[in-house]
Amino acid sequence: MNHIFYIMGKSSSGKDTFFRRAVSELGLTPIVLYTTRPIRDNEKDGREYHFVSRDTFDDMMKNGKVIEERTYDTVYGKWTYFTAADSISLSSGSCIGIGTLESYLKIKEHFCGDTVIPLYIEVRDDIRLIRAIERERTQSAPKYTELCRRFIADSRDFSEEKLIEAGITFRFDNSGDEEECFSEIKRYINDKDVLK
Numbered sequence: 001m002n003h004i005f006y007i008m009g010k011s012s013s014g015k016d017t018f019f020r021r022a023v024s025e026l027g028l029t030p031i032v033l034y035t036t037r038p039i040r041d042n043e044k045d046g047r048e049y050h051f052v053s054r055d056t057f058d059d060m061m062k063n064g065k066v067i068e069e070r071t072y073d074t075v076y077g078k079w080t081y082f083t084a085a086d087s088i089s090l091s092s093g094s095c096i097g098i099g100t101l102e103s104y105l106k107i108k109e110h111f112c113g114d115t116v117i118p119l120y121i122e123v124r125d126d127i128r129l130i131r132a133i134e135r136e137r138t139q140s141a142p143k144y145t146e147l148c149r150r151f152i153a154d155s156r157d158f159s160e161e162k163l164i165e166a167g168i169t170f171r172f173d174n175s176g177d178e179e180e181c182f183s184e185i186k187r188y189i190n191d192k193d194v195l196k
Contacts, residue, residue: 002090004031004111005189007098009121010154011147012132014174014181015098016048018121021182022096026189031087031097034060037079041139049081060084068099068106072153075145083107090115100157101166117192119185120168124175 005028007015023030035049036057045051052060057080060066069082083103088095099107108116123131129151136142170188174181 001115002094003114003192004088004090004107004116005094005096005119006104006107006116007096007119007121008101008104008158008168009174010123010128010158011150012128012135013121013123014178015121017178018119018174018182018185019096019098022185022189026096026186028094028096028189029089029092031083031095033081033083033087033097033099035079035081037074037081038076054078054080057082067110068103070100070102072150075149076143101162101168102157105166118166118168118170119188120163120171121174121181122171123173127175 005022007019007022009015019030022028032046033049034052034057036052036054037049039045039049039051043049043051057066057069060082061069065084065086067083067085067087069080071078071080081099081103083097083099083106088097088107097107104116104118132147132151133144136144136147172181172184172188
């Protein structure tokens, strides 16, 4: 049986890095989400996200192509992230994606049973903030106000109560050595005996 491994965690916890490594080193098929937010420096359409207009999102919603969506009222306007039906295909093997607790629950409901396996990454807040600032500093037009909004929102979105409600019991600590954390994730995936 093929599975969907779903990476979650607060901003700057290392999700994107582990996602890329799981795709390249474990051969998992990437789930590429859609977003209406502007593309960042060093991002490529179809790799990190499918970058679409608000009108395209509205059309996809109207035509029943969206599995789950969430919209954030940012300091730069409303940005929507969503998973479309064409984002996930289990026919050729297990997949890996990145999202929020809410998106995880909706995808889990959509696919039923034990198909969706959570991979929750934790990082101490002080380390996350430093990482976020360092990443934003590399952008041609840093958006520090949005970084702060997202950092604060993460406290609500990934509260301990919500993690428990979602059934997230196993966690991976990425506050220290990234290689050690990825090794734990790799072992966890392999222990599920789902990779061929």
